[in-house]
Amino acid sequence: MEKIESWLEENRSRFQEDLFALLRLASIGTDPAYDDQVRQTATWIHEFFQSISFTSEWIDTCGHPIIFAQSPHIEGAPTVLVYGHYDVQPPDPLELWDTPPFEPTERNGNVYARGATDDKGQMITHLFSCEAWMKVNGGLPLNVKFLIEGEEESGSSGLNELLAGVYDEKLGMPVAEKLAADIAVISDTSQYGPGQPAITYGLRGIYYFELRLKGPNVDLHSGAFGGSVSNPANALTEMLAALKDDHGRIQVPGFYDGIVELTEEERKQFAGLNFDDEAYKKSLGIDEVFGEEGFTTLERRWARPTFDINGLWSGYQGEGAKTVLPAEAGAKFSFRLVPGQDLKTIKSGLEKLLAENCPPGIEMKLIDMHGANGVVVSLDNPYMKLAANAVEKGFGTKPVFTRSGGSIPVVLSFRELLGIDTMLLGWGLDDDNPHSPNEKFSLSDFFKGIKSSAWLWNELAAK
Amino acid sequence: MEKIESWLEENRSRFQEDLFALLRLASIGTDPAYDDQVRQTATWIHEFFQSISFTSEWIDTCGHPIIFAQSPHIEGAPTVLVYGHYDVQPPDPLELWDTPPFEPTERNGNVYARGATDDKGQMITHLFSCEAWMKVNGGLPLNVKFLIEGEEESGSSGLNELLAGVYDEKLGMPVAEKLAADIAVISDTSQYGPGQPAITYGLRGIYYFELRLKGPNVDLHSGAFGGSVSNPANALTEMLAALKDDHGRIQVPGFYDGIVELTEEERKQFAGLNFDDEAYKKSLGIDEVFGEEGFTTLERRWARPTFDINGLWSGYQGEGAKTVLPAEAGAKFSFRLVPGQDLKTIKSGLEKLLAENCPPGIEMKLIDMHGANGVVVSLDNPYMKLAANAVEKGFGTKPVFTRSGGSIPVVLSFRELLGIDTMLLGWGLDDDNPHSPNEKFSLSDFFKGIKSSAWLWNELAAK
Known part of the structure; x- marks a missing residue:
């Protein structure tokens, strides 16, 4: 050499x-x-x-x-x-x-x-x-x-x-x-x-979805109709919020099944990298990091699964106030995955959980964009x-x-x-x-x- | 004459x-x-x-x-x-x-x-x-x-x-x-x-708000950062969903205080109008009406308060998948009010409830667009x-x-x-x-x- x-x-x-x-x-x-x-x-x-x-x-x-x-x-x-x-x-x-x-x-x-x-x-x-x-x-x-x-x-x-x-x-x-x-x-x-x-x-792997909700056939006046029919925008926030509990734990049935947990050696290694949370917060312009309880920032970023909404839309997004009860609402969202998680289990669990939380009078369509294992x-x-x-x-x-x-x-x-x-x-x-x-x-x-x-x-x- | x-x-x-x-x-x-x-x-x-x-x-x-x-x-x-x-x-x-x-x-x-x-x-x-x-x-x-x-x-x-x-x-x-x-x-x-x-x-009266949430200072890659910082789009869905409980009851403290309830005579009158829920559903293209428990469709439309989201936005709304953790999210929403409700009580209760549900690392701004009593x-x-x-x-x-x-x-x-x-x-x-x-x-x-x-x-x- x-x-x-x-x-x-x-x-x-x-x-x-x-x-x-x-x-x-x-x-x-x-x-x-x-x-x-x-x-x-x-x-x-x-x-x-x-x-x-x-x-x-x-x-x-x-x-x-x-x-x-x-x-x-x-x-x-x-x-x-x-x-x-x-x-x-x-x-x-x-x-x-x-x-x-x-x-x-x-x-x-x-x-x-x-x-x-x-x-x-x-x-x-x-x-x-x-x-x-x-x-x-x-x-x-x-x-x-x-x-x-x-x-x-x-x-x-x-x-x-x-x-x-x-x-x-x-x-x-x-x-x-x-x-x-x-x-x-x-x-x-x-x-x-x-x-x-x-x-x-x-x-990490990824599983990316788009969710589309349809309510009434046209945008309605929220004064004349509000309170009597399901609002797709309200339904969207409720259905997505229900994917996590108050402690940030993802509620999709089977989501955490089979996860290959970090070994003690890995955790020790990560800790040895002396990741600087203060510098991280400063660079992102936030006053607090936040994530799954019991894990460090590096562990959360590298080795824990997530649920992040990537896009949201419904109704009126312009200046001022418009009293519309939207006909439709949609979201793009994705899960980051770690080894051991199963795409099929996640998809069927997700479909089930969303359907359970979909209120009367709302049609939901879940689109599987792409999935890849960690x-x-x-x-x-x-x-x-x-x-x-x-x-x-x-x-x-x-x-x-x-x-x-x-x-x-x-x-x-x-x-x-x-x-x-x-x-x-x-x-x-x-x-x-x-x-x-x-x-x-x-x-x-x-x-x-x-x-x-x-x-x-x-x-x-x-x- | x-x-x-x-x-x-x-x-x-x-x-x-x-x-x-x-x-x-x-x-x-x-x-x-x-x-x-x-x-x-x-x-x-x-x-x-x-x-x-x-x-x-x-x-x-x-x-x-x-x-x-x-x-x-x-x-x-x-x-x-x-x-x-x-x-x-x-x-x-x-x-x-x-x-x-x-x-x-x-x-x-x-x-x-x-x-x-x-x-x-x-x-x-x-x-x-x-x-x-x-x-x-x-x-x-x-x-x-x-x-x-x-x-x-x-x-x-x-x-x-x-x-x-x-x-x-x-x-x-x-x-x-x-x-x-x-x-x-x-x-x-x-x-x-x-x-x-x-x-x-x-x-009915109305109280219209816009809610803006700010997380990191720029859109982040959801792979590199997801799980370690609060996502404003997730926060938005959680904060808005928390405004109602599982039975559709609005959770803003003091929201229902002082409401002048429908009299028996009024309810009888409304019932006498023989409102046709089936025709209503058909005209709106929905399979179910939905609203506050214990009230008819006309009562829900004319005489009960509501919480309707009028607009939602965050992150990527285009075609395909973009793995973004959005820097910002926003919503327009309004309450329809009935006589007896108090605008000040609602605003301060709303501010309190939203602040309680705002996760670490998210800045919220609530804009009072306009309010009017029923x-x-x-x-x-x-x-x-x-x-x-x-x-x-x-x-x-x-x-x-x-x-x-x-x-x-x-x-x-x-x-x-x-x-x-x-x-x-x-x-x-x-x-x-x-x-x-x-x-x-x-x-x-x-x-x-x-x-x-x-x-x-x-x-x-x-x-």
Whole structure:
């Protein structure tokens, strides 16, 4: 590894030049005006893999192309699947950028550009580490597969078709066989804080619903009719409020059944992160945190299920007073889920509870928008320990193990389709502005990421 | 009265011609493009009063002019104050009218035009009855004052200033003295049904609020933050739902205090109206009526207080799913009130109950939009019995006594400013479309209204 480390040091400025070249391509996947630059970006990656003697396949999809690349095959060695995306968020509002989004600029040790951290800068660390192994050692110590899409920011239509088997013929085999691996790696998240790398080992799931209530066939005058017919807006507040009790406990029958509770070790770990509630409250402009009794803020965010209303509407929303008894009311709401919860149980329990609380004269319609389970990789998973070693080598600091309150659908797909866990090795920082103006990525973390990745191949090969 | 009745019969077609002339004037008070026709309408009324030897005063206001007219004074006789309005609702959508809104057309015994029933056609019955008395008898048997405004459909700014004393100098005396009367009469409502005239003796009051909740300073990602901070949309549903218990009883402390309950006689009267719940449900497209336990539909609509949400908003209301934890949520809601309830008690009780249910981390702001008490005229009021006699003479049928769930602010003003009750003598029908296309008014009811009004002066004078 000494030789590889030296080679990485020597090529530091070239890595940066390559990163800047990649960031200059405006691969805005949502906007057809940029289709040409999207394809140039895919081409850049495709050609990069070819230049380091990987087999690289260009897969045209219903959306933007997917690049699938593999290191030279080593029989019997473990296989790692690396996922990344080369598309970026639209840069608007442009006027809030200090320097243009597609003219990468170095400032205060960071590169500022759209895609710097999400995900070009993070993804490419794994490409450069492979290059190092190929050039210094003539090969990698294990099998690495890359799956890089161009629609992460716009619904992953192509990837979803690929995972569903639509392109099996192009792949020459079933997709599960093509992607088969022992473990997956994604670098598209953040460190716990500056100087404190993290491995995210758990994600919450989600179950998103829309509820529509219909009362009278037209908006009525609340004076002439009020009191004699059910008001859908009142019914909506009553039905949604009934989903929680006075202690904030979610009342959907079976909701908490089967939950894999946090272990003492996990709770100790979270507590060791010294999360600062005061700073958190200040940053959000609130005077109190609030959540499930008996849990800390980090536990509530990362490892407990929730019920949040995402949208509400009914009747008159304009200026002044309008005495309307609305004909309709609606809400969007979602549950965040943790491993062990069952989507079917939740849906049927929810339907039952809502129906019980639906007053006479109101028709309800519950729309199932989408559901996904929570996932957690066991901290005893040997790959996790090896990855932690690699990150420590790269960053000079032991990573902490964190979870995230959000959902990353591809992680669930990998578990369901390939039966493998995903390790989220995030090189970014929480203030990188991935979907906002002035997106940035620390250049020293960029280099530490490359180094960590080079070590990762070494460590995982030892399994 | 025989001579007057004959004279009315003889002038039937002339009344209709005059009505049509008045309806041809597009007195759309909300639209400055029609200011000229609004003034022509006021002029028509002003000159009519002058033509029957009433003193008529043209009062310019901050809005459209008010016409105040008085019959020749009779010392010691009772005084009746008649209120009406000469402005009309905008006629849009024009394409839904079968004949143009300002070309009055006779069809199936009705006149179709904007303003036919609301309120030109109803108001003018009292002008023609006065004309009859003046022309046949040379005078009225009592004192009649007319207060006719041009902004009923657009907020009554001028009337409100008049009632507040702003134009006292123009009036030559305090407004309460100018308008002083023993009883007020308004014809701007409906009969109970075709062939069944009604006197409305009670109106509900209203107390309208807007509630705004603020949580975090920006919309948050519900995955990253959900469960750790109060969600204003959740808080809104909980706080509003807590305003009623499981039996629909309003929980605002002191809300029901002092309510003047329906008498047995009133309940018997309402029951005698044989209100058809099945037809009601069918017309509203609902499968069940619903309201306060122990009361009929009519009692719930006319004589019980309510809590209705008029509008709700928060977070994402568009297509699809957005995982937002909203920064804000809001609602408009109102209570309908019945006599005896106290506005101050309700407001302070409401503030208290909402504050108790407002979760940590949420700032609430309650905006008092407007409040007005409910009013009821005692059925023992001697004027009511006399008015009932008059209506019976005019329509050939005893009127029933009804209440209305809505509010008419001027009725409350008359009580507060002048200390008098108002009798609502409605010549219209529920399907007259007063605020919709194809507004109509039965020409035979128009004539019966004139006849009732002529008898009204006779009856009331006998008090």
